Amino acid sequence: MPTIAIRSAWIFSLSSPPIANAWLVAKDGLIEFIGRELPERFQTVPRWELPNTALLPGLINAHCHLEFSDMTAPIEFTGSFITWIQSVVRHRSSANPTDLEAQRQKAIEQGIRESYLQGTRVLLDTITAPWSPSWIPAPGSLMKEAIGDIPPIVSDALIGDAEWYLLPIPEVLDINPSRGEATRKFAQEVHEQIDALSLTDDAIGASGCLIKRVAVSPHSPYTASLELFRACCDASHECGALVAPHLAESQEEIAWLSSRAEPIESALAPFRDSAFGLRKASIEEYLDAVLHSAKGIIAHANYLDDILLSKISQRSPLVAIAHCPRTYRHFHPDSSSQNYPMAERLRNHVSHVLGTDSRASNPDLSIWREMQTLLRYPGLTGNQILEMGTRSSAELLGLDSLxxxxVGKRSLCTAILLAEPLAEHDLSRSLLADENRAFPLEILMSRAWQQIV
Ligand SMILES: [Zn+2]
Incomplete structure (x- = not known):
C-alpha cells in the first residue's frame, strides 16, 4: 500500500490544537497518523519535509458561480444592486449562441482550475443552463496539469480518488412561466444526470470529481415565488437535499419585498408575468420556507433582523449563512467590511460558511483570501475563521471524511506557505497573515520533490 510521511512546520487539524513540527502519514488517500513523533512502523516509508508550511484541511467554497470565471475584473457597483444584476445578466447573454456552450465550459474549467491552484478542495457551484457533467475535469487531470509528472507515491498515497470535488446546484426561478418551465426542466435534468453517475468514492459520495447529492438554488425572492421556495424546501425536507438560495442580499430586495419599491419593481417589469407580481410574501415567510429544508445554505443574508437570525440559529449547523467577504466589500464600498456583524452573529450561534460568489463581484476565487479578509473583521478569532473555511461546511453537507x-479521514490538505514563522501567542491569526499563500499540498510537495531530485 502506497504510504508517505510528511513533516510540516505546523498542522492545524481543526479537531485538536495546532501541532508544531508534526508528521502526517497518508496511505491510499487516508490519514494514518498525525503527531509529533513518527512511530516506528512508519520509519521506512518515503518522507517529505516542508519546513515553511502549515497544513490545513482542504478549504471549502460554499457559494460560487463558476460560469462567470472568465471575467477579468468585477462589474462595477454604482450604488444600485439591481443595476449591477442587470449588468451581470447582460454579460451572460452577450455570448454568441453558437459558442455559448464552449464558452461556458471554458469559464467553468477556468474557475475550477483557479480554485484548485489556490488550495480550494470543494466547490459548491450554483449552475444555470447550459451545463454538463462531462465538462467537469477528470480526477487527477488538474493535478497533472499543475505538476506535470507526479511522483506516483504522491498521487496514490496522498490524493486517493480525486484531488478536488464539486457539488452542482442548479438554479430555479419562476419570474415568468417560460423561465419557470425552463429552469425546472434544467434542474430535473441535472439531478437525473447526477443520479445516473456511479459512485467511485464512497467516503465522499462522489463520482469522479462530482459530489453525488441533490441540491437546488431557488434564486432569490425577486425572481422566485414563495411557492417555488416552499416546493424546493418541502422536497428537501423529504429527501435531504441541500437548498441554497440568495436571501436578504440587498436593502433594495428588502424594500421591494415589503412595498414593491423601486428600483427593483421597474427592473423586473419587462421579465415578470402579472401573476408573479401579485404574489406578495414577506422575507420571514421566505426564510421560514428555507428553515424547513433538511440542509440550507443562505447566500449573504446581510439584512436580517435579530428575530430572523435567531430562527436561523435554531437550525444551526444544518442551516447556515454563506458570507462572501470581498463580495460584501464590493457592495459596501463606503462602509468598511467591519460593518458585517460576523462576531455578534457567531456569538448568537448563527452558523456561517464562506463563499467567494463569482468573479462578477470578486477579483478571484480564493477562499483563502476570503479568510484573510475576515481577519479585518472585529472580534473574530483565527479559529473561527479557519472553521468557517473548512469544518463548518463539511459538517453541514455531511462530508464526514473532509x-x-x-486518522481515517481523507488526506486532502491545503498547504499554507509561510512567509515567516508563526507567532506562538496567536497561531491562527498569524497563519492568516496576508503574506501567507495557499496551495494544494501536492503542489508544494512536488516542488520539494523537484528540489530533492
Ligand atoms: Zn451568489
Whole structure:
C-alpha cells in the first residue's frame, strides 16, 4: 500500500490544537497518523519535509458561480444592486449562441482550475443552463496539469480518488412561466444526470470529481415565488437535499419585498408575468420556507433582523449563512467590511460558511483570501475563521471524511506557505497573515520533490 510521511512546520487539524513540527502519514488517500513523533512502523516509508508550511484541511467554497470565471475584473457597483444584476445578466447573454456552450465550459474549467491552484478542495457551484457533467475535469487531470509528472507515491498515497470535488446546484426561478418551465426542466435534468453517475468514492459520495447529492438554488425572492421556495424546501425536507438560495442580499430586495419599491419593481417589469407580481410574501415567510429544508445554505443574508437570525440559529449547523467577504466589500464600498456583524452573529450561534460568489463581484476565487479578509473583521478569532473555511461546511453537507485532519479521514490538505514563522501567542491569526499563500499540498510537495531530485 502506497504510504508517505510528511513533516510540516505546523498542522492545524481543526479537531485538536495546532501541532508544531508534526508528521502526517497518508496511505491510499487516508490519514494514518498525525503527531509529533513518527512511530516506528512508519520509519521506512518515503518522507517529505516542508519546513515553511502549515497544513490545513482542504478549504471549502460554499457559494460560487463558476460560469462567470472568465471575467477579468468585477462589474462595477454604482450604488444600485439591481443595476449591477442587470449588468451581470447582460454579460451572460452577450455570448454568441453558437459558442455559448464552449464558452461556458471554458469559464467553468477556468474557475475550477483557479480554485484548485489556490488550495480550494470543494466547490459548491450554483449552475444555470447550459451545463454538463462531462465538462467537469477528470480526477487527477488538474493535478497533472499543475505538476506535470507526479511522483506516483504522491498521487496514490496522498490524493486517493480525486484531488478536488464539486457539488452542482442548479438554479430555479419562476419570474415568468417560460423561465419557470425552463429552469425546472434544467434542474430535473441535472439531478437525473447526477443520479445516473456511479459512485467511485464512497467516503465522499462522489463520482469522479462530482459530489453525488441533490441540491437546488431557488434564486432569490425577486425572481422566485414563495411557492417555488416552499416546493424546493418541502422536497428537501423529504429527501435531504441541500437548498441554497440568495436571501436578504440587498436593502433594495428588502424594500421591494415589503412595498414593491423601486428600483427593483421597474427592473423586473419587462421579465415578470402579472401573476408573479401579485404574489406578495414577506422575507420571514421566505426564510421560514428555507428553515424547513433538511440542509440550507443562505447566500449573504446581510439584512436580517435579530428575530430572523435567531430562527436561523435554531437550525444551526444544518442551516447556515454563506458570507462572501470581498463580495460584501464590493457592495459596501463606503462602509468598511467591519460593518458585517460576523462576531455578534457567531456569538448568537448563527452558523456561517464562506463563499467567494463569482468573479462578477470578486477579483478571484480564493477562499483563502476570503479568510484573510475576515481577519479585518472585529472580534473574530483565527479559529473561527479557519472553521468557517473548512469544518463548518463539511459538517453541514455531511462530508464526514473532509473538514478536519484526523486518522481515517481523507488526506486532502491545503498547504499554507509561510512567509515567516508563526507567532506562538496567536497561531491562527498569524497563519492568516496576508503574506501567507495557499496551495494544494501536492503542489508544494512536488516542488520539494523537484528540489530533492
Ligand atoms: Zn451568489
Amino acid at each position: 473538514g478536519s485532519l484526523e
